Amino acid sequence: MDISKIWLLLVLAFFHMRGNRIFIQDWIAHHTYQKTNEIDSYYLRVANEINDSLSTLWFEEQETNELIHTDALKTLSIYLTCYLEDVIAKTGIFAAFRTIHTELYNQLLPFHADNDLTDYYAEDINSEDVAVLTWLFFSERNPHLFIDPRGRLIQLVTDLAYAILEEHYEVAPENEKLKLEYVLDEGANYFEVRNFIEKLVATNYLTAGEYNTNLNHLMQVAEIGRYQHDQNQLQQMIYRVRDNHFNNYRLHLYALKASEFVAAVIGKEHRLHDIVKTLGNRMNSFFEFVKTDELYVHVKHIGTKTAFKIFKDSIQQFVEPTETLSFYMEIVPWKDAWNLSGIMTVVNAEEINFDLPEQYEMTYRIEALNGKDKSLKKTEKQLKDMGKLFQSEHKAAVAFMEGKEVKEFATDFFKKYQQKYPSKEESPLPESNLDLTEDAQVTVFFNPKTGLEVFGGIAEFFPLKNNKFVEKDDQSEVPYARYFLNLLVEDFFPSELPKYYVNLFKAEVDKQFFFPLNDAVLDFFLRFYKRGTYFLGPFPLLK
Template sequence: MKANSSSIYMQDWLALHPYNRVSETDQYYLDLANSILKIWNKSELSFQVTAEIKSSAACHLTAYFEDVISQLGLWKAFISKHKELYGKYLPFYSLPNNYFEDEVNYEDIAFLLWLNMQLYIGNDKEEFIDPEESSIMALAKEIYDFLDAEYEVAPENNFMNGFFDFKNKEYDKFPAFANDAEWLFFQSYLLAPCNEEPINEIISQVHKYYPKATDKEKNAIIHDAVNRLMFSDPCGPLALSMNEWFSAIAGSQQPFKDSFDKFEFIDRQEFYVIEKSNSHIKIRSAENGREIDVTKESIKNISGLHPWKTVIRVCCAFYNDSWWFFGEYSTRELNDEEDIHPAVPYIKGEKADDPVYNTFMKVSNGESLMFISSYDALKEFFIKGLKWEDNEDNMMPDLKEFHNFVLYANPKGMLIAPGIATYVKDERNSMYDAEDASENALDLFTVQGSCPIDLLRYLVESNRLPDARITTSAKEKEHGQRLLRDNWDFIARLFLESYYRGE
């Protein structure tokens, strides 16, 4: 988007849409976006905001308005899912009785304005922006008053109105779903801003690890990686998988909701080609022995796939009772000496309790938590408590530089979080520091990798993080604590992303 504080251009507006030719309503909404930008430029927001961020946010707010007017269904899916999860339409704000899910609301504008400020400014500065910050709320009110006055005259964008009309598309096949998922992930006003950071991280990693590759080669690697990310990782402000977003948009009455709910994605791995028929190719995972039948429709050239002679490295997607290949793939000849192993029976189901969990619970006298101040003491626990063999790999050498450990055990196994014991209030924890917790425990909810989600959930639900708060809140300390306590799970979803949904 052009860094121009006075104008947003048509190509900027079209970048949020699943088409590139100007429709009859686009000029109206472009004018609206420019009007919002003018309102913003006259406001006194308490943040230094670049022209590019202002323009992007103005377009996102306008796209939200277009969504509500045209009944696209993305915003309604978000607030409906949020209510399903938390019993309320939006995080942070107390909603009035006249909040209407099918209309424009002041609180919607406030949330979207905060979300854009957080994603584009707060995340860059590694700080949490107060969602109730007075200048954000004031600007949201001005923008709301402007859009509310336009509500009765705003035209529907008929293309967007019918975009998620699943009855009129070939949604019985995976490519139609994947095509629309691509727009939702990369361009939509609600999900795309949340996805920019992980995409930028992929780009950075490709340039770091492929320094000698040509630009064309790097672009191909990036394109492949971000397309896999679309289905492999949760995304958007609720950290939902792509099929969960589509399921929320579809609602209970839409066709293909069952296909969305049962969708499965296997990220790239190697498969043995074991059978070919007129309609399908049977492949077996080299990793776990799982066998799946992939429709021939999903691959243009099957001539090079020979049963028990070819190994294919590919992603697979299960949609509407069929498996499809997805994205780039590569093949190699099967090596009898190296590749052929007895097929491991694939069993999908609940796992038995991890043996470390059982040992941990005996040593801790039935307590799920343990607190250990130093690495030397942690090492001693591994050897004497868990009875691990004293060797470098078992002793987790990566933790040598840390202290103040919290250990948590559940049937999945044992989790270790270094450096957070001072935040956890427990009568057995001598390292607890209320002041440190008050100032820094918010990091557990916003910094990826700082605390495993199972442990974080246990600490919150057992009230062991009473001092954690939104430190930027201008109101009293207790209000910051309540604001975090009432919205912690949403905050964790937004900031932790794949760490929130990780096993």
């Protein structure tokens, strides 16, 4: 071969190798500190060994092969090396994941029964942990693609990565610096606790990727750049976006809020555990001013008449009103009172509206603080009775019709409900603002949390006697498992729909699915893929 061609190949190989290397700045980007030491250099070598090994992977299926592009494998290699660092330093990140799973399902890990974990030691690294982490990594970054947790991709990555992790486990150094970064002082004040939660969830390998990606997306949506000319307004907007994200965003991990995951990391024995866990439980509602004293601003929730104490020092430049005023306030629990965390603005009587989904949730939560559940039970009973009526009429929780029939169908349903369950209170029928084409094939689903919901394009998923859109003599096999996955991974569908579907066609789905879906695995999937609707409701349909 011509010497110039050999030289060219060597140069290309060098640049390919260099482009595939993980550098110290890549590693340190997954940590809370910037100054590196020899321990970071050690783990960087481990990450590169894993990356070199994983870079040999290749799959015939194009869809799978596209998942393992260079940048993904580099990040995955860092991610799995951070797991090794976590276990050795006992920072408690993966231990928290396992603790939460055990509390929810009485099993150590998803996809693995405890009686199958014969060689599993919680204080050590384990191949089963690596398999779960690998599934989480790919699934979080490809939420509309279901990845078989026991498939070849997960198995091969696990085998290759774990072999290297196991080789280093006995000799890898403990990163004391990292461990100290994830320790919360038991005497920390509100802002120190809040900053600690954000720091941990935004830097640890298990949650940082999705948390930061979503926060950056919200920053773009808010068009933060518009405020560059005014630094005060810019900082206010950045804080506003971060505050909303902190209080509202639910992780793929069990649909938890950041504060709930961090509470599991610091552990129940920590003096601030309960405070940390509830710090993301923001109340957004309408309050009436009562009085002030040396420490607190006293207000009363207008809907439930419940008294609240707000720490005065959490409200900047508060001036005591000289007349009765109502406020819309966003407050979070802190010790034995509340802190303002967001907006506090004066509202007029006509602006106060408790007939909003968000305000129903606030009412339930405030009543629960007082050991009551009257409003919640009333709503649950209404939805339960409606569900019984729907089921008796259609022999299922789904009905099928054309778009032009939906409005009349809903009106008739609510009238039948009012006749069967008469109320002393006058209640107008819900108004429909659906924009449906007349001949659309519509599936009406009775959601036990939110009532009637309308979907197009899924009638074929339900080969039932009451489905006029399905050919009764069609002998072709129904892809139940594929339909279930469609309902599961698409954000558009609420958590209750795939749950209902898999229970309706349990035998058929289990026969076609990768493995039988027990209740624990199904709930884990619902929390992961449906974190936005998993905790939604219940909301009353008739006031």
